[in-house]
Amino acid sequence: MLKLSQGVCHQLYVVQSIEANEKLKKRLQDLGIVPDATIVLIQSNKDSGIVMLKNSRLALDIQVLSLIEVKEQATRKEWLSLDQVAVGQTVKVVGIHGQGAIKRRLMDMGVTKHLTIFVHKVAPLGDPIEINLRGYTLTLRKAEAALILVERDVAV
Missing domain, CATH: 2.30.30.90 (Ferrous iron transport protein A (FeoA))
Incomplete structure (x- = not known):
């Protein structure tokens, strides 16, 4: 074990x-x-x-x-924060870890559980991160993206 x-x-x-x-x-x-x-x-x-x-x-x-x-676990999935996802990858939101106003703000921008997100661009120094969700583009600071836990499939 x-x-x-x-x-x-x-x-x-x-x-x-x-x-x-x-x-x-x-x-x-x-x-x-x-x-x-x-x-x-x-x-x-x-x-x-x-x-x-x-x-x-x-x-x-x-x-x-x-x-x-x-x-x-039998399924090959990997959980990580959104700031760790590479450009061009599509992930699914598992949870949001912000407290109070920051969590509410992310949810008001459309980031909710089970949502599919495509990482479109990342600035040269890693901040900000541009993502596509719900048919629009959203730019997040790296600190905000770190609060979003996502799941991606892992190639075997």
């Missing part, structure tokens, strides 16, 4: 089991980390990792990540 601490970033995994004491298992269960849950390792370093679970980002210690056994 693969431990989540050994996982590849932006890969979808299915939780198989949690090898922890009852108190920690209960805490993880309260957070939604249970067997058969889909989880994505968004970011990882030697001390901690950030996981995506049901549109929530959770920061977990590397020791906790090493207690979670996972397997790769």
